[in-house]
Amino acid sequence: MINTDNYSVEEYEHIDELTGLHNLNGALSHLQGHGKHAAGSSSVIIYLNVMNFKSFNQRYGFVGGNEFLRGLAEEIKCLFPDELIARTAGDQFIILAKSLEENEIIDRLARLGEASARHDKGLRLHIKAGIYQATGDETDPVVMVDRAKTACDDIIKVYDRDYNFYDEALNKKNELRQYVIDNFENAFENKYFKVYYQKEVRALTGKVCGYEALARWHDPQMGIISPAVFIEVLEDVHLIHKLDLCIIDMVCRDIREDLESGYAVEAVSVNLSQLDFELCDIMAEIDKCRAKYGIPVDLLHIEVTESALTSGSDFLSEQIQKFRKAGYEVWMDDFGSGYSSFNNLKNYEFDVLKIDMDFLRTFETNKKTQVIIGTIVNMAKELGIHTVAEGVETQQQYDFLRRIGCEKLQGYLFGKPKPIDDFVREVDCSFDVCEDFELAPYYDRIGEINVLGSTPLREKTLTVVNNLPIAIVEYYNGICQYLYANNSFMAYLSSIGISSLEEANELHHNVEHPGTIEFVEALKRSEKNPDHRSAADIAVNVAIVNHKIRFIGEKNGRKAYAVVARNTSIHGESETAESLHVAMVHVFNQYFRVDLYDEDGTVDNIFLNTDQLAVADYENNAVKAVEIYSNMYLYPEDRKRFRKFYDMTTVRDRIKAAGTEYIVDYYHSAIPGDRGRMQMYMILPFYYSGRWKYISLCRYADEIRDDIWK
Numbered sequence: 256m257i258n259t260d261n262y263s264v265e266e267y268e269h270i271d272e273l274t275g276l277h278n279l280n281g282a283l284s285h286l287q288g289h290g291k292h293a294a295g296s297s298s299v300i301i302y303l304n305v306m307n308f309k310s311f312n313q314r315y316g317f318v319g320g321n322e323f324l325r326g327l328a329e330e331i332k333c334l335f336p337d338e339l340i341a342r343t344a345g346d347q348f349i350i351l352a353k354s355l356e357e358n359e360i361i362d363r364l365a366r367l368g369e370a371s372a373r374h375d376k377g378l379r380l381h382i383k384a385g386i387y388q389a390t391g392d393e394t395d396p397v398v399m400v401d402r403a404k405t406a407c408d409d410i411i412k413v414y415d416r417d418y419n420f421y422d423e424a425l426n427k428k429n430e431l432r433q434y435v436i437d438n439f440e441n442a443f444e445n446k447y448f449k450v451y452y453q454k455e456v457r458a459l460t461g462k463v464c465g466y467e468a469l470a471r472w473h474d475p476q477m478g479i480i481s482p483a484v485f486i487e488v489l490e491d492v493h494l495i496h497k498l499d500l501c502i503i504d505m506v507c508r509d510i511r512e513d514l515e516s517g518y519a520v521e522a523v524s525v526n527l528s529q530l531d532f533e534l535c536d537i538m539a540e541i542d543k544c545r546a547k548y549g550i551p552v553d554l555l556h557i558e559v560t561e562s563a564l565t566s567g568s569d570f571l572s573e574q575i576q577k578f579r580k581a582g583y584e585v586w587m588d589d590f591g592s593g594y595s596s597f598n599n600l601k602n603y604e605f606d607v608l609k610i611d612m613d614f615l616r617t618f619e620t621n622k623k624t625q626v627i628i629g630t631i632v633n634m635a636k637e638l639g640i641h642t643v644a645e646g647v648e649t650q651q652q653y654d655f656l657r658r659i660g661c662e663k664l665q666g667y668l669f670g671k672p673k674p675i676d677d678f679v680r681e682v683d684c685s686f687d688v689c690e691d692f693e694l695a696p697y698y699d700r701i702g703e704i705n706v707l708g709s710t711p712l713r714e715k716t717l718t719v720v721n722n723l724p725i726a727i728v729e730y731y732n733g734i735c736q737y738l739y740a741n742n743s744f745m746a747y748l749s750s751i752g753i754s755s756l757e758e759a760n761e762l763h764h765n766v767e768h769p770g771t772i773e774f775v776e777a778l779k780r781s782e783k784n785p786d787h788r789s790a791a792d793i794a795v796n797v798a799i800v801n802h803k804i805r806f807i808g809e810k811n812g813r814k815a816y817a818v819v820a821r822n823t824s825i826h827g828e829s830e831t832a833e834s835l836h837v838a839m840v841h842v843f844n845q846y847f848r849v850d851l852y853d854e855d856g857t858v859d860n861i862f863l864n865t866d867q868l869a870v871a872d873y874e875n876n877a878v879k880a881v882e883i884y885s886n887m888y889l890y891p892e893d894r895k896r897f898r899k900f901y902d903m904t905t906v907r908d909r910i911k912a913a914g915t916e917y918i919v920d921y922y923h924s925a926i927p928g929d930r931g932r933m934q935m936y937m938i939l940p941f942y943y944s945g946r947w948k949y950i951s952l953c954r955y956a957d958e959i960r961d962d963i964w965k
């Protein structure tokens with residue numbers, strides 16, 4: 256304890272016993288220019304607050320806590336030797352300086368942070384600082400201390416900021432906050448709170464499919480006050496449920512009018528605060544409100560903001576379940592804004608995930624944004640949760656979100672929030688503009704399909720299966736073998752009669768086997784190709800297997816590849832299909848490409864086992880594709896003849912004239928390394944489902960072994 260014997264009574268009242276510093280009285284008296292230390296008015300006030308001191312106290316007891324405070328006091332004295340220092344409350348200090356440069360303040364505070372670590376027993380007690388620089392016209396010193404405190408409080412929840420200067424913006428914010436505190440009761444009484452509605456649009460159809468209700472405070476003196484200001488205050492004074500129920504009452508009243516108007520009616524989502532669940536039986540209150548106006552449960556959705564979800568609270572989780580059981584759609588608002596978004600997704604059950612608008616703010620400037628949003632949508636769909644994107648402001652964002660399968664969109668691109676009176680029912684609620692509410696479940700069902708996923712048509716069962724059959728293959732010392740295969744890949748192997756990776760590898764050890772030769776060639780092609788990819792359809796155990804290969808890398812002569820395999824024969828069930836497969840295996844063993852032409856003038860590549868491009872992937876107009884192909888892969892002198900040969904409008908006449916069932920011709924390959932090797936092209940027409948189709952087959956003339964068409 257400090258020896259206070261030589262202090263006068265007045266001074267004694269100004270001293271903090273624990274640290275020997277001034278106390279609040281001492282500091283204020285100094286600021287007012289009284290007392291022993293009065294040395295004219297101070298112009299800089301630094302307010303310090305130790306974060307997490309409570310948990311330190313709990314851990315080390317009051318004795319430990321006091322030790323820390325005394326240690327910290329000494330450090331402050333060392334760093335601010337010419338300033339007056341006071342401990343104003345438990346873990347709060349103020350420093351009064353006559354004048355200090357901003358840089359100097361920042362520098363000394365940084366050093367204080369380091370010094371404090373010497374006393375915090377490794378618990379990393381952060382010290383936050385608010386700084387007020389006097390302008391000279393302050394009349395009340397309490398206001399000066401208050402402002403320093405306000406600056407400090409402003410960054411308490413901002414984890415990466417340790418100091419904050421009080422400025423004009425903060426001043427305005429502070430004044431407005433004070434106004435809200437002084438006037439909210441009045442605002443309730445005078446019904447200053449209003450609902451604004453913002454449209455939600457179905458990405459697929461562009462039609463309005465719902466609204467979000469957002470609160471506004473119409474103040475006769477201050478104008479429109481934003482919820483960003485008053486929600487926090489109402490939460491602090493535990494009156495937020497009163498506001499939320501008042502908004503929900505107005506929403507139900509408006510929906511009732513819509514129901515009676517004969518125009519389109521859409522669901523409205525309302526925002527709930529976490530505190531609503533604690534301050535009242537919020538669902539019972541909302542149910543009462545719906546009953547009062549006769550509003551069906553599916554017309555009111557509940558938004559709970561992500562940051563409200565204190566990780567894994569059983570109470571909140573039960574509340575959310577209760578709403579869902581009662582038939583409400585529950586939405587997770589601001590997904591991705593909190594510290595534990597993924598934990599929240601795991602711990603709570605939601606119907607809809609609303610992607611925080613912060614993601615879209617960097618849509619144009621940061622390439623990663625699109626990947627992240629795409630991944631969120633993909634993940635949500637795999638979990639069977641619907642997605643909404645908010646803050647959509649540009650057509651590019653719209654196009655992107657629609658493409659990746661995000662279902663609903665909201666943002667200034669479609670409209671700002673506005674009061675009900677600004678909507679013109681005849682226009683805004685017509686069925687040209689709005690979705691028929693009856694169709695919502697239908698569109699929701701479509702929305703469940705994951706267009707980005709590998710298995711868009713699978714029912715979501717919440718079992719994690721990687722549906723792409725993926726294996727890792729290593730090529731070493733002239734032998735290739737599987738190193739790893741996922742479950743899907745094992746399922747594929749078993750579909751072709753192979754029961755283990757060892758068995759599959761045994762096949763690969765037979766380097767003479769045509770399947771192995773082709774496989775190794777495909778691996779090599781992927782390595783050579785600029786994009787490190789290749790594809791090959793290879794006959795394995797009487798199945799045609801489509802392989803997509805990616806070269807991964809090489810180390811000490813070992814080369815690794817990722818392989819995705821698909822058994823293209825698996826869809827055939829009947830016996831004819833079976834024999835067709837056997838025939839096709841022969842075809843695929845002998846032809847390096849098979850294309851399918853249609854009488855409508857289009858072409859599709861159905862099989863490719865060569866370095867050649869599918870062509871049809873980027874040009875499916877047959878005439879154009881044939882031209883591109885001939886220019887890429889054939890001798891110049893052969894090209895004209897080739898195009899004539901592939902004129903699908905005359906094929907059948909030519910076949911008739913020849914008295915055969917197909918036509919054949921030969922052309923020189925222009926592919927480097929082929930040295931003009933002769934290729935055989937065959938066109939085989941067939942009539943299918945009311946139209947003519949033409950199979951085109953290509954192979955090297957010198958590889959013809961036996962002609963299965965004989």
Ligand code: C2E
Binds near residue numbers: 470481
């Ligand atoms: P929120 O639920 O995330 O609402 C979206 C906010 O983004 C709204 O601000 C809206 O006006 C704004 N916004 C919408 N589209 C765009 C856009 O394209 N670009 C940009 N930059 N902003 C857009 P608002 O109305 O100021 O609401 C702020 C927050 O206040 C809300 O965020 C919500 O968390 C809370 N809030 C609003 N009304 C209520 C209410 O009745 N009860 C409760 N508990 N909270 C509410």
Ligand code: CA
Binds near residue numbers: 467526588
């Ligand atoms: Ca919201």
Ligand code: CA
Binds near residue numbers: 645
């Ligand atoms: Ca939001």
